[in-house]
Amino acid sequence: MNIDMIEAAADRLRGHARVTPLLSSPFLDEIAGRQVLVKAEALQHTGSFKFRGGWSAVSALDPALRARGVIAYSSGNHAQGVARAAARHGAPAVIVMPADAPRLKIENTRALGAEVVLYDRAHGDRDAIGAELAAERGLTLIKPFDEPQVIAGQGTCGLEIAQQAAEAGVMRADVLIPCGGGGLTSGVALALAARAPGLRARPAEPEGFDDTARSLASGQIERNARLSGSLCDAIITPSPGAITFPIMARLCGPGVVVSEEDALRAMAAAFTRLKLVLEPGGAVALAAALYHPEMIEGDAVIAVASGGNVDHALFCTALERYGEGA
């Protein structure tokens, strides 16, 4: 993995992925006690940064292989990213999803043209299911994070942050990144190290699912005790990846960890102050920026708002509980 792969992915994504804006509000600055910049990846195609990695991986495939199709397993956002990227390349896509994934994510993935295969998250083995289908049909597996071309695609978000932060006059800041398996965090970390060395990538996770923060602290890959039961379903993985973890260990600052309630409150703040819809997992970095200023260094902080695929019932729970989110 290196910056050249990320630049090459950026070339392939140009005109296909959206350059998402870096938003701000004086009201958020006041809550945080420092300047807050929010990278609005919920505005990316399919509602999350995952479209970047999906497009990067599908577009990097040999055309003959791509024509046979791709397969992915995902709690939802990676599924939509791969489904749309495959459809736009005219390639079939099979998505293996947990049966308890949000209904909206399952429906969207189907509507984007993919075949959805559901499995039981507690008892099924998605790797085995995926491997069998892949062998049967000659599909290429696109892993959700531990895959160089996926990491390169997510890294394009970091290239944009480097440029947009400079335009905003911010040269030194912590960059907080919602972290599941570490594809986005490691990709952004690589991009920032090469293009904006004053910006430091740091993973953000929900309490109880802070495998990456603990792994960075101990220096070895740690696992979560539970694999489900979080509102932040989009960023729940057993552990950081074999490819992503060494990158994060080399380049990232310490992880930040927030409660689910912090994430819901940050969703309300993004609604009121940015007019941006976030899902809980997509709001953990903003939550740390707003409600845990003691975890952060410097006069400015950049929070990646990584996704907005949330059911309306949960969204309204957040708004009703936290009102204007101040």
Next chain:
Amino acid sequence: MNIDMIEAAADRLRGHARVTPLLSSPFLDEIAGRQVLVKAEALQHTGSFKFRGGWSAVSALDPALRARGVIAYSSGNHAQGVARAAARHGAPAVIVMPADAPRLKIENTRALGAEVVLYDRAHGDRDAIGAELAAERGLTLIKPFDEPQVIAGQGTCGLEIAQQAAEAGVMRADVLIPCGGGGLTSGVALALAARAPGLRARPAEPEGFDDTARSLASGQIERNARLSGSLCDAIITPSPGAITFPIMARLCGPGVVVSEEDALRAMAAAFTRLKLVLEPGGAVALAAALYHPEMIEGDAVIAVASGGNVDHALFCTALERYGEGA
């Protein structure tokens, strides 16, 4: 009013106003039966396009006059736009607001540094109140729409649409614009006529407050029977302006008119498909694009989503009523 004034306003706004993205979703295209592009002005500073006109007018003032202060009357979005623009210029701002304006808009206007003077919409005379305060303190009145520098500022939104539509390959389309007094509609119409002659500006209004559509149809300024009682409070005015109407009569296509329910449904669609928060008045153009395809000509339509300053209770009413908004 001419394109040079809009270009000059764009120069003054550069680096201060946000270039808002032109969003899209295959799901919205499917609902509308044609390509839909959404100009996300809810992401503008202060949550609506009004910041453009506020900044344009405040920045165009003679510095000595500006230092004495500005005054505006507004149902909310213009107030916030002027308040922030004045504060950033170090100028005092007095805002005359109806006492029944959404609480959030009143609070935000105060928090942005303005002095808020409330009046009774049914019985008070905001023009008289404003004129008296202006004379007393030497304040310059910044009218909400019938003011050349405000129209020029709103027109910068049209310059961006012209460029972004061309980048998306859209050269011919109706551009639907939420319309109150016509500042945004006339400004965008002027910009499109000069820079994208294949794009036709058309005002969008809620039923019962369709003064501009009726004025365009009759060729003379028509008035609304009621002056309040709409969820679309941001775009309720008695009639199009003396400056804005002749511009619209010369350059705009026929107005489109939607129900409040259409607007709420479009808010739900923007939540689900764009991750964008809209207020009812800011959603009327998108509502026409999605739910009234028979009113529109061509293979593509551009809807300006003009504002997102909505209380969470009303927003959740829209989501609960229309779910995924399809």
